[in-house]
Amino acid sequence: MNLDHIFRNSDHWLVWEQGAFSTALQKPEERRSNREMLGQFYQACIERAVAMGLEKSEGSRRVRALWSQKIGPPALHNTLPLIIREDGFLCRYALGLPVKVGEARLIWEHLNDPCEGFSLSPIYPRWNSEHIHFNNVHATPPGFLPKFSISHRLRKDRHLLALVEEDLRHLSSIQDHSRRKWLTLAVLSHAAAYRELDEKVLNIPSFFEENRLMTYLCKHHLIAEGVKTVSLIPQEEGAPPIYLCQGTELWPSQPSWLGSILANFAIHGSATQAYAHSWRRIHKQLRELKVGESRPIVSGHSMGGAMAIQIGLYSHELIDMAYAFNPPLLEHRAYEFYGWMDSALQKKIRVAANLDDFAFWRIGSRVIGKTTLFLGKKRWRYQPIGLWDCIFLVPAFVKFLLNMKRAFPAHQKVTALSESWVEFELTQEEIDKEHQDRKTRFDYLHFFPKLYDPTRILLRFVRRLFGWSLRSEFLRNEIEIIALHERDLIDTLTDENKGEIERQLLALARQKEALRKELFKS
Numbered sequence: 186m187n188l189d190h191i192f193r194n195s196d197h198w199l200v201w202e203q204g205a206f207s208t209a210l211q212k213p214e215e216r217r218s219n220r221e222m223l224g225q226f227y228q229a230c231i232e233r234a235v236a237m238g239l240e241k242s243e244g245s246r247r248v249r250a251l252w253s254q255k256i257g258p259p260a261l262h263n264t265l266p267l268i269i270r271e272d273g274f275l276c277r278y279a280l281g282l283p284v285k286v287g288e289a290r291l292i293w294e295h296l297n298d299p300c301e302g303f304s305l306s307p308i309y310p311r312w313n314s315e316h317i318h319f320n321n322v323h324a325t326p327p328g329f330l331p332k333f334s335i336s337h338r339l340r341k342d343r344h345l346l347a348l349v350e351e352d353l354r355h356l357s358s359i360q361d362h363s364r365r366k367w368l369t370l371a372v373l374s375h376a377a378a379y380r381e382l383d384e385k386v387l388n389i390p391s392f393f394e395e396n397r398l399m400t401y402l403c404k405h406h407l408i409a410e411g412v413k414t415v416s417l418i419p420q421e422e423g424a425p426p427i428y429l430c431q432g433t434e435l436w437p438s439q440p441s442w443l444g445s446i447l448a449n450f451a452i453h454g455s456a457t458q459a460y461a462h463s464w465r466r467i468h469k470q471l472r473e474l475k476v477g478e479s480r481p482i483v484s485g486h487s488m489g490g491a492m493a494i495q496i497g498l499y500s501h502e503l504i505d506m507a508y509a510f511n512p513p514l515l516e517h518r519a520y521e522f523y524g525w526m527d528s529a530l531q532k533k534i535r536v537a538a539n540l541d542d543f544a545f546w547r548i549g550s551r552v553i554g555k556t557t558l559f560l561g562k563k564r565w566r567y568q569p570i571g572l573w574d575c576i577f578l579v580p581a582f583v584k585f586l587l588n589m590k591r592a593f594p595a596h597q598k599v600t601a602l603s604e605s606w607v608e609f610e611l612t613q614e615e616i617d618k619e620h621q622d623r624k625t626r627f628d629y630l631h632f633f634p635k636l637y638d639p640t641r642i643l644l645r646f647v648r649r650l651f652g653w654s655l656r657s658e659f660l661r662n663e664i665e666i667i668a669l670h671e672r673d674l675i676d677t678l679t680d681e682n683k684g685e686i687e688r689q690l691l692a693l694a695r696q697k698e699a700l701r702k703e704l705f706k707s
Contacts, residue, residue, distance in 0.1 A: 219284075246305060247298075274308065338439070425481070486511060539595050
């Protein structure tokens with residue numbers, strides 16, 4: 186693409202109209218149009234760098250470095266994370282700022298310059314085909330009645346599953362195998378995992394062949410007071426098994442709602458208590474999913490993503506990969522364990538997060554895994570809550586309501602199914618910077634684990650008050666967990682530890698008997 190004719194008027198503004206670059210005298214104010222222009226110009230620069238003989242990834246790195254060296258970031262904005270607002274291109278893209286022709290020419294004319302001292306990852310602008318419309322189904326069912334009525338929820342689930350399957354059919358036509366794989370897992374984690382899937386059949390795009398759908402049978406599991414996981418069992422040869430972890434369910438029409446709320450307040454981060462309580466059951470389910478040498482792929486959204494990260498950390502020998510979408514982060518203990526892992530095992534954990542997702546940026550302490558960030562053409566702006574907002578109370582309350590309205594959709598959506606976006610992988614340098622910056626944010630929600638005990642007491646009272654009908658099912662789960670623990674202890678029995686093992690088995694037998702009596706009463 187030759188843009189020399191565009192660069193004659195340095196004080197004009199660069200715009201993208203009707204599929205081509207042009208200039209404007211007046212400053213363009215429409216942010217979505219500005220983002221489209223920025224993405225198209227960045228892509229044009231990459232193509233020119235490739236034409237000069239550079240690799241695509243190296244060309245993208247050079248363009249990114251030039252944005253920071255030659256133009257620099259605009260004035261700081263506390264609505265953005267530090268790693269975004271310090272970057273010349275990403276900050277402008279996130280804010281939807283226009284660019285003058287003279288600034289664009291600085292990038293264009295210096296693409297051959299070496300950029301030393303910049304080890305940042307490449308940025309890639311992306312576009313979806315105009316003829317494909319993705320439904321991009323929300324995790325939470327829309328409407329008032331499905332949130333509180335089981336019959337209405339099941340009816341809504343059937344409708345939403347049809348939309349999910351339509352999205353999966355569209356994804357099967359994507360040529361890039363890697364992108365088709367993680368987008369399929371994103372759709373399953375963000376939307377399908379929240380629906381009623383037990384004993385249903387899903388047609389899922391093949392991870393290896395374009396335009397092919399593979400048949401899977403779904404099986405639900407309820408673990409740790411109601412946290413839900415789903416085994417997707419392949420019905421055709423060559424299809425990898427999939428293990429989905431459902432995120433938080435806030436509405437009473439879901440059987441897992443109370444347990445999933447409690448799991449968010451776990452002592453070492455979201456879902457850590459649920460994993461610690463149920464890892465034997467999870468291991469059993471993962472072993473049962475294994476097909477020959479093909480190990481299951483684990484995937485989850487939100488709290489389910491936090492669960493997927495833990496499975497990647499502590500059960501990595503049983504899985505192929507673990508994908509987490511918009512997860513709240515875990516606490517420092519898990520990050521330390523991640524640091525002790527072999528680099529090959531660390532690569533098993535993949536994280537994808539939206540810029541506007543509040544859970545990823547505000548909850549938890551440490552980024553774990555190979556992390557890719559997405560900035561969409563359409564943004565849901567988060568309003569940071571500061572000290573003065575809390576002192577005057579009303580501003581904090583208003584910002585909280587705005588964030589629930591704006592940031593919650595960003596948490597539930599898959600940005601890469603939208604019209605256009607940019608993506609880049611976080612380097613270790615950026616991850617370290619994020620760790621330091623996170624501690625300085627006033628609304629960094631580091632106190633969540635302290636709410637675990639009062640929340641557990643409150644939910645126990647709610648269960649008793651409303652006579653929760655699924656109590657017997659969870660008692661059976663507890664009995665099964667103890668039975669699995671007994672089997673593990675028997676497998677480790679030797680002459681040297683016989684006395685200690687027998688004492689532990691006796692204690693477990695008493696616990697199991699007490700649970701059976703409670704189950705009989707219920």
